[in-house]
Amino acid sequence: MTPAARLSAAMELLDAILRGEPAERALTRWARASRFAGSKDRAAIRDIVFDCLRQRRSLGWLGGGDTGRALVLARAAAEGEDLDALFTGRGFDPEPVSQAERAALAGDLDAAPRAVRLDVPDFLEDELAAGLGPDFEQVMRAMQSRAPVDLRVNTLRTNPGAATVALARDGILVEPLPLVPHALRVMQNPRSVAQSRAYTQGMVELQDLSSQFVAHAAGAAPGMTVLDFCAGGGGKSLALAAAMRGHGRLLAHDANLSRMKDLPERARRAGARIEIVAPGSRGEVPPCDLVFVDAPCSGTGAWRRRPEGKWRLGPADLPRFTGLQDSILREAAGHVRAGGILVYATCSLLERENVDRVRAFLGLHPGWRLLDDRRLSPLDGGDGFYMARLLAPGS
Secondary structure: OOHHHHHHHHHHHHHHHHOOOOHHHHHHHHHHHOOOOOHHHHHHHHHHHHHHHHOHHHHHHHHOOOOHHHHHHHHHHHOOOOHHHHOOOOOOOOOOOOHHHHHHHOOOHHHOOHHHHOOOOHHHHHHHHHHHHHHHHHHHHHOOOOOOOEEEEOOOOOOHHHHHHHHHHOOOEEEEOOOOOOEEEEEEOHHHHHHOHHHHOOOEEEOOHHHHHHHHHOOOOOOOEEEEOOOOOOHHHHHHHHHHOOOOEEEEEOOOHHHHOOHHHHHHHHOOOOEEEOHHHHHHOOOEEEEEEEOOOOOHHHOOOOOHHHHHOOOOHHHHHHHHHHHHHHHHHOOEEEEEEEEEEEOOOOHHHOHHHHHHHHHHOOOOEEEEEEEEOHHHOOOOEEEEEEEOOOO
């Protein structure tokens, strides 16, 4: 495909996504129907689509509308592309740029409202600004760019030095990250990770730095009985297993069993022992030294990775999330032994989903106490995340 044809494809996809089709589904549908497109074409189009979603409001403001064409046009202009060479209307090229579009592109983005400049939904602007304080604008600007690709070295299989060498043999260059032991950032050739020997042999797992931090800081240790209460795909279960070094008992539970369908194979590759707990089998879970809760949330901390979620979220969604979080915390606490630890985490930047939920839990559960908590943002190097460690009463 020509560069211009890629732009046309991205416009078509964005229009479908803006009408409500999930981005991943739209991209998969397009790829299956477009066998002529090579892997480089698909990757380039994916990048265009997700860049436009991250900056939907600011690009739309400059492009003159909330359409696939307006977003792609503004992105191309911002990238310094030759618009006249790309927008020719010939073959599969987009139609030429109109005078009205050129006038919009000449606008001063600094004159736009703050929420537009920073690509923030209006209803969340004040809440995020209050919670993030002086970091608000810097964090939101970081959310306008792609997230880095991070790896967790699986210490059940190898060590960072050996993993770095193995990755380099496949042309993947990495550097260590100081926030978490065994964390690596991919600096070159990130799209080759999933096909690398280091990955297929279980030496490394794809995992954002902040996700690695909360799993590491949870405090899982050899000999413990640990429950990952909202395991999902199992990334944090695998990190907890590595911290336990193969000693102890690790259980993974999720209210939706299908989310864990790939976890047994992932655990096998990683050399981890993880027991799957079906939703109806929680009565068989023994009292646990550590219960880890990565609760469903608004996902405001992960907007770089899942940018369409920024625009799907509405004011009515947040009360549903906080109610679910309270319910999950209450249920998870029932699996913590006396004197054990409950870890609550979200990939949210909203205080109502984070510290407010912890305070609400402590207010309803006398004897429990907060040991420590931490909020992470892209300024710390990874996604936005929050975690709190709570100590159960007794000894």
